[in-house]
Amino acid sequence: MLGYFVKRTLQSLLTLFIVVTAVFLMLRLMPEEGYFEATAGVDRLTIEQQEAILRAMGLRDPIHVQLGNFYRNLFRGDLGTSIIFRPHVPITEIIAERIPFSATLGLAAISISLTVGIPLGAGMALYKGKMLDRIGTFFIVIMIAVPAVIYHLLIQLYVTDWLSLPMLFNERRPESWILPILSLSIAGIASYAMWMRRFMVDELNKDYVKLARAKGQKSQKIMMFHVFRNSFVPVVQFIPASILFTIAGSIFVESLYSIPGMGGLLVQVIQRQDNPLVQALVLIYTCLGVFGMLLGDIAMAIVDPRIKFAKKGGAR
Amino acid sequence: MTEYANTNKEVVLSIKDLVVKFSLRGRILKAIREISLDLYRGESLAIVGESGSGKSVFTKTFNGMLDSNGFIEQGSITYNGMDLTKFKKEKDWLQIRGGEIAMVFQDPMTSLNPLKTIGTQICEAILLHNKDVTPQQAKQKAVEYIADVGIEEPLRRSNQFPHEFSGGMRQRIVIAIAMACNPKILICDEPTTALDVTIQAQILGLLKDLKDKYNLTIVYITHDLGVVAAVADRVAVMYAGDIVEIGEVREVFYNAQHPYTWALLSSLPQLGVKGEKLFAIRGTPPNLFQEVRGDAFAPRNPNALKIDFVERPPYFPVPGSSTHKARTWLLDPRAPKVEPPSAIKAIGGDYNAL
Numbered sequence: 001m002l003g004y005f006v007k008r009t010l011q012s013l014l015t016l017f018i019v020v021t022a023v024f025l026m027l028r029l030m031p032e033e034g035y036f037e038a039t040a041g042v043d044r045l046t047i048e049q050q051e052a053i054l055r056a057m058g059l060r061d062p063i064h065v066q067l068g069n070f071y072r073n074l075f076r077g078d079l080g081t082s083i084i085f086r087p088h089v090p091i092t093e094i095i096a097e098r099i100p101f102s103a104t105l106g107l108a109a110i111s112i113s114l115t116v117g118i119p120l121g122a123g124m125a126l127y128k129g130k131m132l133d134r135i136g137t138f139f140i141v142i143m144i145a146v147p148a149v150i151y152h153l154l155i156q157l158y159v160t161d162w163l164s165l166p167m168l169f170n171e172r173r174p175e176s177w178i179l180p181i182l183s184l185s186i187a188g189i190a191s192y193a194m195w196m197r198r199f200m201v202d203e204l205n206k207d208y209v210k211l212a213r214a215k216g217q218k219s220q221k222i223m224m225f226h227v228f229r230n231s232f233v234p235v236v237q238f239i240p241a242s243i244l245f246t247i248a249g250s251i252f253v254e255s256l257y258s259i260p261g262m263g264g265l266l267v268q269v270i271q272r273q274d275n276p277l278v279q280a281l282v283l284i285y286t287c288l289g290v291f292g293m294l295l296g297d298i299a300m301a302i303v304d305p306r307i308k309f310a311k312k313g314g315a316r
Numbered sequence: 317m318t319e320y321a322n323t324n325k326e327v328v329l330s331i332k333d334l335v336v337k338f339s340l341r342g343r344i345l346k347a348i349r350e351i352s353l354d355l356y357r358g359e360s361l362a363i364v365g366e367s368g369s370g371k372s373v374f375t376k377t378f379n380g381m382l383d384s385n386g387f388i389e390q391g392s393i394t395y396n397g398m399d400l401t402k403f404k405k406e407k408d409w410l411q412i413r414g415g416e417i418a419m420v421f422q423d424p425m426t427s428l429n430p431l432k433t434i435g436t437q438i439c440e441a442i443l444l445h446n447k448d449v450t451p452q453q454a455k456q457k458a459v460e461y462i463a464d465v466g467i468e469e470p471l472r473r474s475n476q477f478p479h480e481f482s483g484g485m486r487q488r489i490v491i492a493i494a495m496a497c498n499p500k501i502l503i504c505d506e507p508t509t510a511l512d513v514t515i516q517a518q519i520l521g522l523l524k525d526l527k528d529k530y531n532l533t534i535v536y537i538t539h540d541l542g543v544v545a546a547v548a549d550r551v552a553v554m555y556a557g558d559i560v561e562i563g564e565v566r567e568v569f570y571n572a573q574h575p576y577t578w579a580l581l582s583s584l585p586q587l588g589v590k591g592e593k594l595f596a597i598r599g600t601p602p603n604l605f606q607e608v609r610g611d612a613f614a615p616r617n618p619n620a621l622k623i624d625f626v627e628r629p630p631y632f633p634v635p636g637s638s639t640h641k642a643r644t645w646l647l648d649p650r651a652p653k654v655e656p657p658s659a660i661k662a663i664g665g666d667y668n669a670l
Contacts, residue, residue, distance in 0.1 A: 207426040211490065214381060214421075215441045215497050216414030219406060225440070226429050233431065305477045306430060 004301060012294045019286045024070060027275045028063060080276035085269050091280045095262065102250060102261035108181045109246050113188025121196025122228060128201060136193055143190035148249060152183050152256055169259040180257045184249050188242050195238050199231035233304050240296030244289050328533055329355040329501060334391035336373055345604050347373045349557040360527060360534040362544040365554030368601060371537045375503045379417045380409035414497035415445045422506040424486035428478040434489050435474030441496040461492040466522055484515035495526060501533045508543060520547050541584060553577050556602050556612035563640030572660060573634055573642035576613040582659040619654050621645050
């Protein structure tokens with residue numbers, strides 16, 4: 001068990017390293033003009049002046065030196081300073097201001113997806129073929145078939161009007177949280193409900209449920225003691241993927257509602273080529289994604305006693 | 317086998333004229349056609365018959381486990397003075413399931429919850445049926461039950477999960493769960509079908525031991541006549557939702573009366589002659605969507621009498637026995653003499669051959 005955790009953690013660190021390095025290298029391929037836009041028109045600087053600025057930023061060092069410097073600073077907790085977005089402000093400071101917004105949005109969306117999606121799916125399985133199941137299935141099909149961009153826009157466009165909520169996020173109006181969180185959690189609700197329903201229907205038809213009935217257990221107890229937990233286990237493996245989806249969605253939703261979080265910031269700084277800031281944000285998002293996956297796998301191993309044998313291709 | 321005939325025959329479960337129907341896509345299927353049967357305390361009864369003859373459906377009516385599209389149309393099932401056919405709500409059935417009538421299913425690989433230790437699963441049954449047992453005591457008793465079904469190191473084993481057990485071991489656990497309910501009647505639905513032959517014998521031996529130890533009444537559902545010979549006192553032969561012949565094992569095996577029983581016994585591979593084709597019953601069972609006229613087996617019976625197609629035979633007692641009866645016109649005094657097939661005679665005095 002411990003070996004498994006160690007192995008998975010090392011794998012995650014490797015993934016993290018590869019993604020961050022790849023992003024770092026790709027950013028070096030961007031046109032250099034981008035670095036000057038904020039200060040003064042690039043055409044008003046001589047080539048020599050441009051070179052001097054680039055050298056001062058360390059961009060004329062050989063690429064492996066740049067990479068080495070980046071990682072050395074990273075381990076000291078120094079993410080560098082912003083070049084363009086807010087020149088010379090430490091990136092950690094910029095991000096620290098923004099994390100609360102992103103975290104609120106993300107955590108709220110994830111917990112709402114789980115707390116609504118799982119019971120919805122369970123209810124659909126219990127009343128399979130009945131009204132709840134049909135409405136739920138309709139909802140799930142729509143959510144999966146329609147691209148997220150479209151319903152995010154539709155929600156912003158029509159629901160704000162309909163519920164007379166503000167179109168854009170406003171820190172002083174807590175009700176402006178409602179729609180971003182709704183937009184972000186609705187896809188998660190649909191996918192959790194879909195998986196939960198599916199696995200519960202599977203479990204309900206299994207022999208051990210029949211045996212539990214035959215030994216005189218009450219239906220509700222069978223549901224709680226046997227079926228719910230057993231169907232939740234396979235659902236757990238979809239949680240990491242769904243968290244990734246939520247993270248990706250949050251980038252879009254944050255810019256859509258102008259929430260001053262990291263997602264909106266990432267879109268801005270990529271456009272304005274503030275490389276250190278892009279690197280830092282990508283690093284944070286990658287960490288979230290990779291460790292989300294890792295947590296999902298570890299949760300799986302904890303809830304399913306059979307998992308330790310899966311290595312040998314065995315008992316499942 | 318003979319001692320049971322001498323003991324006082326106390327009826328524990330009495331089924332009268334039971335009719336079970338299923339509604340399937342708007343059509344009605346009559347799965348059980350007026351079965352009457354008395355089950356005696358302490359006996360073991362085997363119900364044999366081919367797939368689809370209604371063996372499982374019949375026993376499922378005893379503890380209310382019929383599928384939701386099945387219903388009892390008429391008849392009664394009397395247990396402890398209660399008519400089980402009147403039970404509608406789950407609450408009614410909870411006083412029967414487990415504590416009075418427990419079940420062992422065919423496939424031990426899927427009968428256990430894969431995510432709970434077997435100790436927990438046995439405890440669940442103990443706590444359900446013993447109100448004054450603390451969880452701590454239940455744990456202890458669970459270990460005893462595990463030892464009872466012949467598993468070594470019961471304490472260590474009780475903390476393991478089902479995937480750490482082999483098929484035969486799991487079936488022992490399923491039996492332990494059934495026993496932990498402390499039932500009066502145990503229904504074993506093809507308990508050894510999914511197991512390999514050497515394990516089959518062990519499981520059957522175990523069931524026999526438990527039957528003696530706890531004075532159980534056991535109903536075996538099987539299509540394996542070898543199982544019948546090994547464990548049963550009485551055997552009921554089912555065909556198309558009806559019991560066509562019932563009697564003590566010896567009587568039915570050596571002195572079979574119903575043409576279907578003959579056919580069933582003749583199709584035993586053990587009775588085949590080397591180099592010759594094995595015997596197979598021709599045709600297919602009747603379509604139970606339609607009302608069956610006469611003897612349901614008549615269309616597949618080469619020696620069927622005319623009346624077999626017209627009127628359903630009643631039970632005729634077999635001469636010289638108080639326990640053996642068959643639903644065949646051949647036992648009517650007016651019937652012509654029809655000789656059973658030669659293979660049946662070959663069974664001789666030795667049914668260990670089965």
